[in-house]
Amino acid sequence: MNVIHVSAECYPIAKVGGLGDVVGSLPKYQSEAGVGAKVIMPFYDNKFSAAHSFKSIYESELVLGEEIYPYKFLKLKEEVLDIDVLFVDIPKLLFKNFVYSDDDTARFTAFQIAVMDWLLTLKEKPSIIHCHDHHTGLIPFMAQECFKYESLNQIPVILTIHNAQYQGWFSHDKVYYLPAFDISNNGLLDWDGVINPLAAGIKCAWRVTTVSPSYMEELQQAANGLESLLSHENKKCVGILNGIDTEVWNPETDEFIEKNYSAKNxxxxxxxxxxxxxxxxxxxxxxxxxxxxxxxxxxxxxxxxxxxxxxxxxxxxxxxxxxxxxxxxxxxxxxxxxxxxxxxxxxxxxxxxxxxxxxxxxxxxxxxxxxxxxxxxxxxxxxxxxxxxxxxxxxxxxxxxxxxxxxxxxxxxxxxxxxxxxxxxxxxxxxxxxxxxxxxxxxxxMSIDHSWNVSAKQYIDLYNSLKSG
Ligand SMILES: Nc1ncnc2c1ncn2[C@@H]1O[C@H](COP(=O)(O)OP(=O)(O)O[C@H]2O[C@H](CO)[C@@H](O)[C@H](O)[C@H]2O)[C@@H](O)[C@H]1O
The missing domain is CATH 3.40.50.2000 (Glycogen Phosphorylase B;)
Structure with missing residues (x-):
């Protein structure tokens, strides 16, 4: 089985908060458990990109509404990470010295289109597409609805909600950003009169996960407007508790701290x-x-x-x-x-x-x-x-x-x-x-185990249930 994680953040490359930590560690534990896991993320103008060399593995152009953007898929020249990461380089939109800004609609829609267009070119398709938060919430919709991606619609798509407060709203007049689909299905993109990428992701993903069982329950009462949708989609939702990377977060070896220690000292x-x-x-x-x-x-x-x-x-x-x-x-x-x-x-x-x-x-x-x-x-x-x-x-x-x-x-x-x-x-x-x-x-x-060992397995079980189902 091989899974691709699509995300705006991934530690140590770009981290704004907890999303970066999770996407930087879950794939590592999945790989250790025998699942091929790769991360696809935007190529930002940050310390990491300045400090490393990259090679192009794929080049093309994507269409975003009336604009055409050249883009590349990049890989690190040297394997300096313990996870496999591909970078989507759309110079005009993504290569900025920030991850998020006030208007990210064009940036992240183009990112998602680049991912989908690239997937079309692969001989060996991934077994699972695992999307994270609203920045990737249009992928489940595009995989299901856009004509050009029809050949991808049998790949199970999972959406993990790390934080339902942010939903990526944009107005319907930008619907033309998306590749063609049957406009009578426009409702799948809509929530409360605007295009809501998180809502679209929830509606179209094969499974929706959140990052703890209690949050999954709470979302049905408080989800920044999406309560009824989450109640309605309850059957395909599951809460899987996050783990932590116990190698990065290890007081015995942590290079950032003054004195290393274990429970013994x-x-x-x-x-x-x-x-x-x-x-x-x-x-x-x-x-x-x-x-x-x-x-x-x-x-x-x-x-x-x-x-x-x-x-x-x-x-x-x-x-x-x-x-x-x-x-x-x-x-x-x-x-x-x-x-x-x-x-x-x-x-x-x-x-x-x-x-x-x-x-x-x-x-x-x-x-x-x-x-x-x-x-x-x-x-x-x-x-x-x-x-x-x-x-x-x-x-x-x-x-x-x-x-x-x-x-x-x-x-x-x-x-x-x-x-x-x-x-x-x-x-x-x-x-x-x-x-x-x-x-x-x-x-x-210090002895309580919150490593990914248990939760990474829960995700793998979820992937397996979709593959065989
Ligand atoms: N000023 C600062 N300087 C240095 N480090 C800082 C920092 N501010 C925050 N951090 C670091 O950022 C991370 C924050 O992670 P959290 O999971 O607590 O919150 P966040 O709300 O970003 O994530 C969302 O996604 C994660 C992942 O699923 C969920 O756990 C969480 O509940 C959800 O809100 C930690 O690694 C923390 O140390």
């Missing part, structure tokens, strides 16, 4: 990394260190942080460190607290992969007060690094973190509210004082 390892962080950000290492890493957006509950922090920091019982970027109002509010709470609070506005590893290694607790969390990877990384997660009980957070009071190993709260978050931080501050239990718990969480 967790005490010295965490202390050394915490000391480094505290020195860097002006904290006293004797207090518990809470951290937040992520996009500073409504979904992540980031707007709740400034008020919560004001209340918590007044007591000066703990240190809080934030790493993230996003909404400028939230960024400013978080920056503004810096002066007032110097010595117990700091923030780094921006994206910094190395710092994120150092924080997972050096913090005592990780905050995830998300309003929506399809799976969440941060809590899985924090467990692996012996950092106790404080989460709002939703989506994948609910599926992976059990509260200490329920016999578990983390802290969870029911609402994404300032009161609930404060109460939970206060509980954790008290817990930190119970030194023996605290140390035992953080040692225990």
């Amino acid at each position: 967790i005490q010295t390892g965490k202390t050394a990394n915490k000391k480094w962080l505290c020195k860097q950000f002006g904290f006293s290492a004797s207090k518990p260190l809470f951290a937040f890493i992520g996009r500073l957006v409504y979904e992540k509950g980031a707007d709740l942080l400034p008020t919560v922090l004001e209340e918590i920091l007044l007591k000066k019982e703990c240190n809080i460190l934030i790493l993230g970027s996003g909404n400028s109002e939230v960024e400013n509010a978080l920056e503004n607290l810096k002066k007032k709470y110097k010595g117990v609070y700091n923030v780094f506005i921006g994206y910094d992969e190395k710092l994120s590893h150092l924080i997972y290694a050096g913090a005592d607790f990780l905050l995830m007060p998300s309003r929506v969390e399809p799976c969440g990877l941060n809590q899985l990384y924090s467990l692996r690094y012996g950092t106790i997660p404080l989460v709002r009980s939703i989506g994948g957070l609910k599926d992976t973190v059990i509260d200490i009071e329920d016999g578990g190993f983390g802290f969870s709260h029911a609402e994404a509210s300032e009161i609930d978050i404060s109460k939970t931080i206060n509980r954790a501050v008290q817990f930190y004082k119970e030194e023996r239990t605290f140390k035992k718990t953080r040692k225990y969480i």
